[in-house]
Amino acid sequence: MRSNQIKAVLLLLSLSLLAGCAVPQNQPSIRTSSYDTSMLAARKAGFVKKDSLLVRAKNVGDVDALAKENNLTVTRRLSALGIAELTKSNPPAGWLDSIIEKLSADHRLVFVEPNLSLKVKDSGISNVSLKESKDEDPLRSLQYSLDSMSVPEAWKTSSGDPKVVVAVIDSGVDPKHEDLKSNLSPEAYNAYYKKKGLDAAAPSVVSRLGGQFAALGHGTHVAGIIAAEGNNKKGIIGVAPRCTILPVKVFPDLKDNGQNAQDSQTLVAGAVAEGLVYAAEHGAAVINMSLGFSTESKTLAAAVAYALGKGVSVLVAAGNERMEGSPINTLANLPGVIGVGATDEDDKVTYFSNSGKYVSVSAPGWRVLSTMPSFLNGLIGKPYQYMDGTSMACPNAAGVAALVKSVNPSLTPAQVKDILEKSAEDQGPKGFDEDYGFGRLNAARAVALAK
Template sequence: MRMPVRRNFLVGGIAAITAAALGAFALPAGSQAFSPVSYNLALPATVSATAPVRIVTTTLDASGRPVFSVQEATGNAQASRIAQAARAKKNTLAVEVDVPVRALGVSADDEYRDLQWDLDKINTPAAWETSTGADVVVAVIDTGVEGDHPDLDGQILKGYNAIENGGGGDFDDNGHGTHVAGTVAALTGNGVGVAGFAPDAKVLPIKVLDADGSGYVSDTAEGIVWATDNGAQIINMSLGSDTPTQAEKSAVAYALKNGVTVVAAAGNEREEGSPTSYPAAYDGVIAVAATDDQDEIAEYSNRGEYVDVAAPGSGILSTYPLALSEDGSGFAELNGTSMAAPHVAAVAALIKGVQPDITPDGIQKALESSAVDLGDDGFDEDFGYGRIDAAAAIEAAGGGGDGGDGDGERITPELFAGEGGLVGYGSETSTEFQVMADGEGLAELPAEACVSVGGAKWDCEDVESDEDGVYVVEHVAKGAFEVRLTVSETETVESASETVGYTVRAQVSAKKSAKGTITVKAAGAAGQKMTLQRKAGSGWKTVKTLPVKASTKITGLAAGSYRVVVAGTKTVQGVTSGTVKL
């Protein structure tokens, strides 16, 4: 039986500038090739903390795809060090000063702007001075999104319908998902409708709920994985169930492992005793409670230890399917933690827009540490850490503020990882990571080293970099595995994470050890089988099937050509020995 999902709440949307983002990104396949190496680093006359310079390094990855990385320098010497380190990298094509661009038209004159009390309540206009979420993709896992809504024109990407296992999610036969999407990224400054809170972000619509707002956890889990594999950086889920499932939990873990921030509504069952709502209560998910225009907790909003932050959720005006809106306007006012969650997802997109390398944990910490404390002092089960403040969250993440004198600023380190690849079963592997800033290793920097075998739960331990900024993670290969190192966020250093993957293959060798005898040496997973095969015409015929052992002697064999084949498992690849002639 499939587990039904209960949508959180359904009762019953405006501004745009373009912001550049620090970080690394790649051109789409087929982009124009680059000219030969160029190091045209023409620095401005003054480079300082108040007049920093952005240095762009262009490299080619293994597939020939150009990759751009951006670092900010606050002095000429630092700029030179960055350039020198960049030039030493393999496949560097160019090191040059970034060129600023400007937005052509920045206003919030939309039709219903004055009715959006939530914009000013969470300090959104001030946040837009730093970021509008440019180039950030927010997946809305919901009832779908009306892709041809006039106030969402050009904002909706081609998505996925998990209910039908295909197609797009750009239609909405309920309205809930379109309302959520408008809060995230409705067109802004177009004189029509409402303003989205991350107006330069894009929405990836994934339909998992049907026309009456209900669906199944299996579709929700599928939607999470699909979003992660198709470019989502933020996932919003304004839905929930009071029953946890491994399917949904593992899907959330997969998203987080791949650097995707997950936001979910905390639930609307306060009058029923606030049963814990999932996916909001899973580890790593940012659970959102709802507030009203007076900063009071909404009467329906769940409370509990899993609540992380609060956001406006009552009387929220946003986009709605034209055919479903009561007055045909294409806009509606709704209440619920469903409406609160996309405010947080949008602010997460604003943070991601200026801190593209920030981790989900870094975004959550920025939201929580900068929230306006309401209710009891500190954390409480109604508001979590408080009601979000968009501008303060960006600043807390290191992407805003007035520049100051540089005190307290955190650097964004570069984390380099060794190569994974194919290794033999039982091999002792050592994976090296190195954390650097301005071309120098960062010593004694704490981090978390984790290993996951065959997609199972991560096994983690605390580690610390050596004097050269190097970490070494050792592991005995007994199944396909990944090694992940996450540099801990400190007062001076931002968090960074890299993952290295390994494929593991069984090992086998066979040789003639006496007349009619073959000795086989093999290594493989418990229960893995191997077969002795004899050449028969143009093919091979199985003679015996045996368990994989360190050493096996097979006697009484007739003359001919033989080989040993070790069958593969889910986590260990099979292998075939060389031919042995008797």
């Protein structure tokens, strides 16, 4: 029953009022008197970090001089993009608006924009009774999503390649989980604090669950869908169980303060951009982003384009706001990205899955069973739970993309996207539609087409 399921909501900035205010991505700069309609709205709504901004300089060497002139600190350098994050200590009221207006006229800059920020929102979790079998993966019988996408048939050709790395840009992945630890890359990274290592990229540990828990379990759940280890007599099996997961954490650590544990849980564009660049430069073949914004960011657009240019396929969840009019997830709407919608056990589009022209394909996102952090055992029972959302559909699709790359590593992101779309099983109206995209994914067909 739905009341017994974990209601996981995509980590998506709720800016429905901004959906129609986006500025075309080919606009090269922000030198207009009104700046950018959607960014102005975001600033007024408070969906930006009030003490920082992002700038792209024509000459990277000008960043330090510009920061010094304006009494700012360079807190993040995205050298590959020529972009930097500048921060003001204890800024006065109105500072962000005034500095953006000033720097918008600075001839040394290509653009300046606020550092988009969002507070994670999702509902709590409930204990779910999981009936195990004596199979090699005891919970495999509960994973309808694998059968819906004909994954077992695809495994006859390939169950993945350890050399194919899938980056999970999210809230962290549990490095000690019994079903994940063998498939995690030691190159794991915390993009928020700029620290390397599996422990740095692990989800925050708290002794009590607050009213929310996305930061605790979301990234680990996503990783398990993609590449939980197979045939180990434990838990579940991922879509691509022999591929490697690269955890890239983009959230700050939580403070263990009981019911208010999520208060510090804020996602910022600068950290997400750094995560994208890091993944592209550290061997990722596929990037999964079960997150998004409804305001355009030139910084994030540049980071996604950089990853695609490095030959990395980028998959982004479509969003869970269908009931609020399906505001565009601007990350999923970027050129070359594979936007993923969610279906249920009956191949019906879910009630929450956003619709739109940017939905490339769909995949199971309703009642998807996967891994949860081990430290939650005493709070939720076993380290496996159900979650709903396009956040779950996206890693199902990323797993299929990983199988495709395992069969043919030379494929470009455009070719991978084309294969997933052409091999999908048409659902709904004939041909492409804005609910299913080109259809619900079929892994067996995709792998066959990739050969």
